[in-house]
Amino acid sequence: MSDSASTATPAGSASKVLKIEEAVIRIAGNSQDGIQAIGGFLARLAGRSEQEVMTFMTIPSTISGGPSIFQVRIGSGEVLSAGDEADMLICFYQHSYEEHITSLKLGGIVLYDADHVTPKPEWEENYRHVGVNISSLTVEAVGGTGRDKGKNIFSLGLLAKIFDLNIPKLTKLIEERFGGKDPTVVQNALTCFNAGYSHSFENLLKTYQFYDAEKKDKHQVVMNGNEALAYGLIAAGVRFGAGYPITPWSDIMELLRRELPKYGGSFIQTEDEIAAISMAIGASYGGRVAVTGSSGPGISLKTEALGWASMAEIPLVIVDVQRGGPSTGMPTSVEQSDLNICCFGGHGDSPRVVIAPASVEDAFYTAIEAVNIARKYSTPVIILTDQAIATRIEAFEEPDLEKICQDISPDFTPVAEHKPYDLSVGDGVTRHIAPGTRVGSGKYPVVTGLEHDEMGHPTGSPKLHVQMTAKRRNKLRKLAWDFPKVKTYGPNEGQILLVGWGSSEGPIREAVDRARAVGEAISSVNLKYINPLPNGLEEIFRGFRHVFVVELNDEGLYGYGQLAAVLRARYCEPKIRGITKTDGLTWKVKEILDRARTLASQQV
Amino acid sequence: MSDIAIPFAPLPRTGIGLSDALVTIPLESDRKGLTKKEVAADHPTWCPGCGDFSVLALYFKLIEKRKIWHEKITTVAGIGCSSRFPYFVQAHGAHYIHGRALPFASGISLSRPDLHVFVFGGDGDAFSIGGNHFSHTARKNIKMTYCVMDNWVYGLTKKQTSPTSPLGFKSKTDQWGAVDYPINPMKQAIAAGATFVARTTHTNPNHVLQMMEAAMDHDGFSFIECLSECVEFYEGAFDSSNPRKGGAFNLVPADHDVTDEFAAYKLADQPFPGSFGIFYQSTKPTKNAKEAEINKSYSDKFKGLKDWEILKKNFDKLK
Numbered sequence: 005m006s007d008s009a010s011t012a013t014p015a016g017s018a019s020k021v022l023k024i025e026e027a028v029i030r031i032a033g034n035s036q037d038g039i040q041a042i043g044g045f046l047a048r049l050a051g052r053s054e055q056e057v058m059t060f061m062t063i064p065s066t067i068s069g070g071p072s073i074f075q076v077r078i079g080s081g082e083v084l085s086a087g088d089e090a091d092m093l094i095c096f097y098q099h100s101y102e103e104h105i106t107s108l109k110l111g112g113i114v115l116y117d118a119d120h121v122t123p124k125p126e127w128e129e130n131y132r133h134v135g136v137n138i139s140s141l142t143v144e145a146v147g148g149t150g151r152d153k154g155k156n157i158f159s160l161g162l163l164a165k166i167f168d169l170n171i172p173k174l175t176k177l178i179e180e181r182f183g184g185k186d187p188t189v190v191q192n193a194l195t196c197f198n199a200g201y202s203h204s205f206e207n208l209l210k211t212y213q214f215y216d217a218e219k220k221d222k223h224q225v226v227m228n229g230n231e232a233l234a235y236g237l238i239a240a241g242v243r244f245g246a247g248y249p250i251t252p253w254s255d256i257m258e259l260l261r262r263e264l265p266k267y268g269g270s271f272i273q274t275e276d277e278i279a280a281i282s283m284a285i286g287a288s289y290g291g292r293v294a295v296t297g298s299s300g301p302g303i304s305l306k307t308e309a310l311g312w313a314s315m316a317e318i319p320l321v322i323v324d325v326q327r328g329g330p331s332t333g334m335p336t337s338v339e340q341s342d343l344n345i346c347c348f349g350g351h352g353d354s355p356r357v358v359i360a361p362a363s364v365e366d367a368f369y370t371a372i373e374a375v376n377i378a379r380k381y382s383t384p385v386i387i388l389t390d391q392a393i394a395t396r397i398e399a400f401e402e403p404d405l406e407k408i409c410q411d412i413s414p415d416f417t418p419v420a421e422h423k424p425y426d427l428s429v430g431d432g433v434t435r436h437i438a439p440g441t442r443v444g445s446g447k448y449p450v451v452t453g454l455e456h457d458e459m460g461h462p463t464g465s466p467k468l469h470v471q472m473t474a475k476r477r478n479k480l481r482k483l484a485w486d487f488p489k490v491k492t493y494g495p496n497e498g499q500i501l502l503v504g505w506g507s508s509e510g511p512i513r514e515a516v517d518r519a520r521a522v523g524e525a526i527s528s529v530n531l532k533y534i535n536p537l538p539n540g541l542e543e544i545f546r547g548f549r550h551v552f553v554v555e556l557n558d559e560g561l562y563g564y565g566q567l568a569a570v571l572r573a574r575y576c577e578p579k580i581r582g583i584t585k586t587d588g589l590t591w592k593v594k595e596i597l598d599r600a601r602t603l604a605s606q607q608v
Numbered sequence: 609m610s611d612i613a614i615p616f617a618p619l620p621r622t623g624i625g626l627s628d629a630l631v632t633i634p635l636e637s638d639r640k641g642l643t644k645k646e647v648a649a650d651h652p653t654w655c656p657g658c659g660d661f662s663v664l665a666l667y668f669k670l671i672e673k674r675k676i677w678h679e680k681i682t683t684v685a686g687i688g689c690s691s692r693f694p695y696f697v698q699a700h701g702a703h704y705i706h707g708r709a710l711p712f713a714s715g716i717s718l719s720r721p722d723l724h725v726f727v728f729g730g731d732g733d734a735f736s737i738g739g740n741h742f743s744h745t746a747r748k749n750i751k752m753t754y755c756v757m758d759n760w761v762y763g764l765t766k767k768q769t770s771p772t773s774p775l776g777f778k779s780k781t782d783q784w785g786a787v788d789y790p791i792n793p794m795k796q797a798i799a800a801g802a803t804f805v806a807r808t809t810h811t812n813p814n815h816v817l818q819m820m821e822a823a824m825d826h827d828g829f830s831f832i833e834c835l836s837e838c839v840e841f842y843e844g845a846f847d848s849s850n851p852r853k854g855g856a857f858n859l860v861p862a863d864h865d866v867t868d869e870f871a872a873y874k875l876a877d878q879p880f881p882g883s884f885g886i887f888y889q890s891t892k893p894t895k896n897a898k899e900a901e902i903n904k905s906y907s908d909k910f911k912g913l914k915d916w917e918i919l920k921k922n923f924d925k926l927k
Contacts, residue, residue: 052927180925225926238919244719246711266906266918270718270899275744279711282704282741286684286715289702290723294715312705380619402923409916419624426623434622439682439700439716439723446646448678450694452703458623461650461695462703 021211026079027167028087030107031159032100035064035072038156043074044397045160045177050078051226051399052173054217058510059397060086060590063336071099075107076397080215084510084517086396088592092166093131094159095121096138105131113209115162117155134208136162145199146192154196161200168213171201223402229364229393230255233323234263236371237295239405241412242321243269245295246283248276251335252394253299253325260295277305281322285313288320289451291414291438293378297323297387300333300342307350310384312453314354314476317425317434319378319385321371326390326506328588337588338392340506341557343566346386347535353473355480357385358535362509365400367393370532372408377486379412381479382435388534390556392507392590418442423458424449427471432479484536490544494520494527497547500600502528503580504554505567511591512554519597526600531567542575550604551580554596559584641675644668649698659810659836660690660757666816667697667726670824673817681724684713686738688730689764690757690836707738710745710754717752718896724824725752732762735771735791746800746829748895753823757810757836758793760845767841774880777842793833794876798869798888804830805872805888810837811850812857815884822886828894849881860885 029046031039043059050057057078064070077087089109094116095101101114101121108114110130116123118135127133138159139152146154157178164174178197182190227235234256237245243264247257260271274280277298284296298306303324313320326342328334346358357377361370367389374385415438422443426434436451437443450460455472457463492501494516504512509530519526529544531537545551553568559582564572568582583599585591647668654660671681678699685691687706694701704712713725734742734756745754761779762768768781772793776785797805804826808819816834823830835846848855860883865871872888910918 223927225923227926231926235919235922239916241915244715246715263922265899265903266910267915268903268907270903272714272718272899274711275740278708279714279741279744282708282711283715283718285704286702286712286717287719288715289712290716290720292719294719308705309708316702402927405916405920405923409914409919411915415618415621419621421624422621423623429622435619437621437624440679440720441700442677442679446678446698448649448699448701450649450701450703452694453705454703 021168021213023215024212025081025215026077026083027092027212027214028075028077028090029092029094029163030073030075030090030104031094032071032073032104033096035070037072037096038153039072039074041181042156042160042163043076045174045181046076046078046163047397047399048177048226049169049173051224052177053170053214054220054224055080055214055399056083056217057226057397057399058083058086060392061395063395071103073100073104078214080217084514085593086590088594094163096155097121115159115166134205136203138162141199141203142196145195154192157193157196158200161197162203163200164197165201165203165205166209166212168211220401224399225402226397226399227364228255228395228397229361229367229389230325230395231259232364232368233361233371233387233389234259236368237321237375238263238267239368239403239409240372240375241410242293242295242375243267244271244284244287244290244292245297246272246274246280246287247297248274248280248302250299250302252327252391253297253302253323255394256297256323256325277302278309281306281309281320285309285318285320288313288318289436289439291416291440292412293319293321293375295321295323297325299325299327299335300329301331303342303345303349307345310356311350311352311354313384314350314356315352315453315455316451317382317476318436318451319382321374321378322384322386324386324388325394326388328586334588336391338390338507338556338590339586339588340390340508340555341566341586342388343505343534343555343557343570346388347570353477355383355477356535357381357383357480357483358388359385359533360388360506360531361393362506362530362532363400364393364396364398366532368400368403372410375412377483379435381433381483383479388506390507396507414438414440416441418444421445421447422449424451424460425456425458425472425475427458427475431482432475432477433482434475480536484533484539487533487538489540490529490531490538492527492529492544492547495525496527496544498525498527499548500524500526500550500552500604501545501548502526502552502554502596502600503531503567503571504528505531505534508554508556508591511593511596514593515596515600518593534567534570537570537574541571542577545575545577545580549579551577552583552600552603553580554583554591554600556586556591557584558586639677642671642678644672647671647678647698648696650695652696653692654689655840657839658689659759659838660693662810662813663690663728663755663757663816663834663836664693664696666813666820669817670820674821674824676724680722681726682713682716684709684716684725684727686729686733687764688733688762689838690728690730690759691733693728707733707736708741709733710738710741713752713754714745714748714750717750718899721896721900727752727754729754729756730763731756731758731760731770731772731793735793735796739771742796743800746797746802746831749801749803749828749892751828751894751896753820753826753830753832755820755823755832755834756793757834759836759838759842760790761838761842763838763841779841792876794887795873797831797833798872798876802831802888803828803890803892804886806830806832806886807835807882807884808832809835809846809849809857809884811835811846811852812884819886826889828892846881849884855881857881858883860887
């Protein structure tokens with residue numbers, strides 16, 4: 005649990021209570037055990053208690069069954085990753101026990117279902133084993149229907165007891181979650197919970213208590229990254245989208261399908277990925293930025309249409325929730341291997357914008373940025389998120405929705421004349437008028453994927469192709485000046501600079517904290533803007549002896565991960581090297597530090 | 609949160625010239641119907657004698673006759689000879705990628721109920737590369753008019769077999785004559801659930817215009833197969849449907865029941881030249897209407913709430 009544990013004896017309590025800063029709890033079972041529900045309750049409780057929380061889960065890509073875990077890290081201070089090692093492991097089955105015991109800290113607690121798990125003597129020395137007949141006690145509590153459904157809520161009761169969690173808040177959460185259904189469902193859930201909570205551990209376990217978290221001014225909201233991204237799109241004013249189901253993108257399209265009608269919008273499930281992006285482009289052309297999205301394979305299918313949007317200069321938001329690739333790959337695992345296709349995928353020179361959120365909260369705001377970049381620069385913008393952000397739950401300060409929500413309805417005010425691809429604009433930034441807009445000159449614009457003149461009519465002119473290609477490129481160069489200045493985490497000089505993007509940001513920052521605590525001169529930067537890159541990176545790189553790009557993809561033929569290769573090409577800087585992996589799991593802090601230290605000790 | 613995430617002020621327009629926008633634009637009430645000159649844009653790039661000229665001329669006629677304003681329609685196309693269409697029409701238009709004009713047009717149709725979307729394309733676009741979209745746009749009954757100028761050959765790429773090329777047609781990809789059974793566009797459309805299915809030919813202008821008008825007036829996905837001869841690569845393909853070339857132009861029998869799907873299918877089974885006219889028409893609610901209905905149920909529920917207040921309700925549940 006936490007390093008700074010101290011003992012305290014609250015009045016009226018005979019048992020010993022240990023005060024802790026944070027705890028990492030891993031729950032392991034099968035996918036149908038409702039493990040995610042326990043994690044969800046803990047995360048939401050943390051949010052309501054102003055604590056920080058981060059979760060990590062794995063789900064099998066099979067339809068039903070298969071091992072599944074949920075890890076939740078709750079802390080009174082800043083929580084940057086889901087935690088390298090667990091303080092407590094709850095395991096429902098022998099396989100969960102054997103598979104996950106190594107994820108536990110030495111001396112950590114294994115809380116196992118004694119109905120299904122037989123502890124191994126060789127592990128009993130290193131970990132504290134506490135057996136509870138979770139299955140049979142659940143059945144007993146609910147009234148002997150012979151089914152152990154509800155053992156997740158029973159386990160939540162056990163956790164509530166061990167960690168002295170706020171019972172009124174948890175009870176309320178359970179009522180909210182199961183309310184609206186058959187009243188016996190809520191009743192059964194509460195019965196399971198209470199049975200767990202009143203289970204006596206006798207003297208086997210201490211009670212732990214979290215330090216009070218710092219008071220926050222505003223309420224926290226708790227959600228996963230896909231939800232945050234989808235709500236961000238709604239806040240940004242997006243009212244139309246189209247998509248095709250694929251894991252882990254589907255949650256976003258489901259949410260938008262459910263929510264957009266409330267705002268007078270629609271989300272359309274199309275026959276395929278190509279139709280999805282085409283429909284979104286059509287709607288965007290209609291005057292209001294629309295969204296499409298997918299994961300890996302779907303992005304491959306969309307690239308031709310993406311190229312059209314780049315050529316025709318149509319604003320569009322495309323979400324890529326990265327998963328393990330290539331091909332069908334590892335649909336429920338995380339990887340950051342779509343950077344290349346997102347930045348460069350497609351034929352011809354087709355500049356587009358790629359931005360990568362680093363956390364759940366960031367996903368919300370990134371969605372708004374993407375919409376506004378698309379509008380202002382009339383360009384496709386890819387939000388490059390990943391499975392880890394998509395599925396993890398975080399608590400963050402509730403956004404000021406009144407201030408943030410924007411109205412991006414199209415403007416149909418007539419114009420005297422209109423050149424859709426006006427070359428007289430020095431920076432190349434032009435915007436279309438929406439169909440329905442009257443043009444006084446009677447000359448109407450065409451948007452097209454053929455190389456075109458200023459009115460959108462086809463041309464084979466070598467000069468125009470040069471000029472239009474430059475226009476499409478220059479406007480993104482202009483955009484790079486709009487980006488906020490990149491800041492280092494930690495001092496801006498030192499031995500090692502860790503460069504990360506996307507979901508790696510949290511563990512990288514935690515690695516920096518840990519290294520600096522022992523006197524190592526390590527700092528980090530997170531690159532949110534991947535294409536175009538922000539200006540001024542070379543200055544930051546200058547301050548460090550080594551620049552290591554930490555990313556979840558393969559080192560490739562030439563030894564560098566995908567972002568590292570781009571940075572090396574961009575800056576011709578040999579000290580840029582890569583730290584990559586492809587195990588489909590998020591970075592552990594220890595992994596990053598070990599790899600960085602080893603690499604730093606090797607000659608460039 | 610970066611500055612970019614802060615709502616932008618309304619973005620200035622680009623490429624609109626320096627003159628005062630409203631001066632040159634007549635008031636709505638003073639507007640007269642458009643003349644052919646006003647709706648024609650670039651001179652078509654088609655070969656002399658191409659059937660597509662006739663379809664374009666009749667589209668102009670439709671706009672003139674029905675007093676449609678430039679800005680009330682959108683002309684969309686994919687890739688192919690016929691798909692050059694939007695460049696020749698003086699109206700908002702989009703020239704999209706090969707085979708995907710229908711989903712693109714669906715995006716406009718579903719988000720902009722104030723516009724009528726016309727899609728023009730060829731047989732390759734519609735039935736080969738875009739075959740999947742044809743079926744699904746038809747079954748969803750998305751409101752738009754789709755006119756396929758069927759010439760039985762790939763023209764833009766210079767004479768390869770098309771999905772409607774008859775067996776035995778000699779092309780650069782079938783020097784011995786086409787061996788694959790051709791698609792029957794009428795059957796395809798009826799089976800897919802299109803709610804307006806008509807057939808016409810470029811050699812009968814009055815009939816083309818009639819079909820275009822009926823298609824435009826249909827509330828739903830209206831599909832017209834218009835035979836349009838490629839004089840360059842498939843000369844004489846449709847002679848037997850042209851009385852001037854000794855063929856027969858037969859209208860759909862007067863007693864044909866257009867709401868009878870099976871009768872329509874039977875009509876589609878006639879050997880070439882078959883019949884011309886409306887094969888099938890039914891009134892099913894459009895996807896546009898169904899989506900609007902879903903939205904209506906919410907607009908009643910959230911009446912008076914601003915968008916941010918609706919979103920706040922979700923966020924309150926996530927605390």
